[in-house]
Amino acid sequence: MTDARTPADVPVDTVTIFDTSLRDGEQSPGCSMSAPQKLRFAHALAELGVDVIEAGFPASSKADFDGVRAIARDVSGATIAMLARCVDADIEACARALDGSARPRIHVFISTSPLHREHKLGLDRAQVLERAVAGVALARHYVDDVEFSAEDALRTEPDFLVEVCSAAIAAGARTLNLPDTVGVTTPAEIRALFEHLRAHVVDADRAVFSAHCHDDLGLAVANSLAAIEGGARQVECTVNGIGERAGNAALEELVMALNVRRAWYGVGTRIDTRRLVPTSRLLARITGMHVQRNKAVVGQNAFAHESGIHQHGMLKHRGTYEIMRPEDVGWAQSQMVLGRHSGRAAIADRLRTLGLAVDEAQLNGVFAAFKALAEKKREVFDADLEALVLGTDARAARGWRLLRAHVSTGVAEDSLPTASVQLLAPDGTRVSEAAVGDGPVHALFAALARATGLRVDVDQYHVSSVTTGDDAQGQASVTARVDGIEHTGSGTSTDILEASALAWLEIANRAQRVRSAAPEREVVVA
Template identity: 80%
Template sequence: MNASPPEPTAVSPHDVRIFDTSLRDGEQSPGCSMTATQKLRFAHALAELGVDIVEAGFPASSSADMDATRAIARELRNTTVATLARCHAGDIEACAAALEQAQAPRIHVFVSTSPLHREHKLGLSREEVLERAVMGVQLARRHVDDVEFSAEDALRTERDFLAEVCAAAIAAGARTINIPDTVGYTTPGEIRELFEYLRANVRDAGRAVFSTHCHNDLGLAVANSLAAIEGGARQVECTINGIGERAGNCALEEVVMALNVRRAHFGVGTRIDTRRLVPTSRLLARITGMSVQRNKAIVGQNAFAHEAGIHQHGMLKHRGTYEIMRPEDVGWSRSQMVLGRHSGRAALQDRLAALGMAVDEAALNAVFARFKALAEKKREVFDADLEALVLGADANVARAYRLLRVQVGTGVGDGNLPTASVQLLDPDGTTLSEAAIGDGPVHALFEALGRATGIELQIDSYHVSSVTTGDDAQGQASLTARHDGVELTGSGTSTDILEASAHAWLDIANRLARTGHVRRPRQTASPTATAIA
């Protein structure tokens, strides 16, 4: 048994380790459970993001969690893989088995320390909790060198006892001491002072990295984590999109960018590749089905979107007037000037110029008046609407390509493939018909549209959302695509989301058609049969 104190852990005072627990604490959030394959895929995404420690799971909880954790430990080579265990022999042995093939294994043991938990959850005295903590750390050290100890509900634990437990865990071999705000109860001032107290009063505190793990029950998880860093914490436990029990955990993307943008204030940084924050957030949303709210910091759809005329005018003069970071630095392609009822002339003129439709002052006045009238009826005015307004046509019907009919088959059942057939009117009024198969119904639809128009689009992102409520809700499909290296966006609306998707694709195609980027497709006598064959 190796129970001697570990050597001081090498960590720069200017670095903060990012410990991601999306796959463990985050997955415990209702509706966020993942399959073993999904967990492995997301673990690789976290490694690519630059996370220092990935908490892969709680192996003793189920055979599925054991299998997933084993796979992650086997495949992640340049990232520490941690597993969670109560200070019980069975839990710790399960962690050791799951981590057998890990390049850099960590066992994370915990026991509750607060009076409330000791009495009502564990039924243990102070002395018994202390003994259990020491036993858990010592047993874990028999299997791995890297052991983390957590005092569950630490923020509601007596300070003297918390310091005693932390010192005992360090003496038993823990290299990381985690101080969790398990129920999201504390405030920034309290947690900063607590970390300062522990680092000053825990025996051999310099032999361990102090860590913070904050929940968001009062909406303070990120603020409390940052305050803990100011108090000396050098590991932050967090999750992508802030998922987790109840109101969630500290959001990784928010705490990382706070440290990044305010580096001069905090004096510390991370090794996170911030350009991967948005792609990682989107991947998690796709895996769990839990969408990110539009106004979510950093990764929300509105995080770099501007609609108010005053803001748009300032942005057009200098982006620093209303943005404290670059959207490209977190994974967005650019800022968005959303045109709606609050937008002004400057934003309208800028968007028209970007669309190649520069107008003189008199024409701009007329277009702006029509734009304002339309904006009162729609939540957002899209590029196709603006093109129609400049042409003086009805924004709802003016299209270069017009969709006449769409039929899509999902391919459900053995041997069936997703198929789509479309019928369009081209700019000359000629009827075009095509069909295709795809990996899914939307992919098949886009393939058929590409065959019909002769336009090849590389789809970068596709999103569907509801813009109204009720059984007859309007669905809005949004696309980002590339054509000859140029990024284009399109939107479409319909009560049928597949029709909305077709309109979004054609929104981009129409812009290309007006600029001459179209080859006339070759029609066959039986286009549907030919395409599917």
């Protein structure tokens, strides 16, 4: 049976994806994870299709040792690597932590650049070479899969790199990693280095050459791709590009560059790209370090279009302004953001999605009113469009209305969040329902779903303050799918749970209107 992670057209020459989010990434300020969180994310990386998961640095602390040991024993489907200095105690800690792993790797490193040799280690070239060989040999005593890294390789003399790498292979290293530890190199420079090493290292064909690039100059992904052009067949990277200082090469960007430009690079990966966005979001939730909106591939704006020219092109053919399908990386679909730059075609398309049938004359009037509104608001929402078409506040239109709601929750171990609601149905009858949930909002949404009989799959839920002070109004925003169609809803109240219920009901009413209009709706798109 074909591996579902691997597209049928992946070339035979495949780049190994070595993820170091749990080691290098977790070392960055603000990204520390607990042992259970690291285990959960390790499972997510395995499901993503990562080849090698660097779980951590077991010698650094007992907590880290226990955490990485749990990963080694519990996570399958990927090689589990542990990092160690070329120090006996570090390597032995890795061996103990890896005990029970089906696919263990020990990753040893030592600094090789003149700057590090003098100021960090206080060793000369011969001493560094001796320690490197001893470290690889000891690691090979415990496991067959040993990786050697020459820290600060890009600032190391090329002839010494050749000597160290040749000695590491002779001592038993299967992978040679050349880190751009301080993110100082350029694509042309790193490509030339890999070509030089592959041509001059003794028995180079017995090892996989690997790149580990930092993003201090914003070149980590570009440098990693150049290393691949130079012969690297393993790349070390992190989800969302987290890592020391400016971070590491971003896994999602690297993988999609190889995917989209496969004809150029001639290599592929085993990553299930459809899991890129869910994995990115999981990491953001665990660390609290959110992704910038304009981040490539996984940023909220990566597949969002506001410009009228772009929206018109997208409605004609998505290839006009998108080089990837959002579904292929884990997004539900492209987004047409309605704002001052949006055009008539985008408004017509959104009205059709909302089930609001208008003729060409009506569309002209709605578009003129939309343009006036867009000058006053940063973003125009579905409720605003509905108000423009209906001539009144959308919430006053016939639909489900919230009469009362009661939510109970607590922090006790045996507490169970519950919610009860009473709604006024579109036909004027009153409907009451109750439900339990994982939290107060989850319970509230479950009660609303039971009362309306609608299945609403919530994708995003966001709460923000729209005023200041103790009596500030809160705005709840919900993005959800009903019958495969994405809708957004918002609600405002001094009670954030009431605001959440209003946002959910706005989506329910919009979905009901789409259902009733589906057989007859028609929009003229000019």
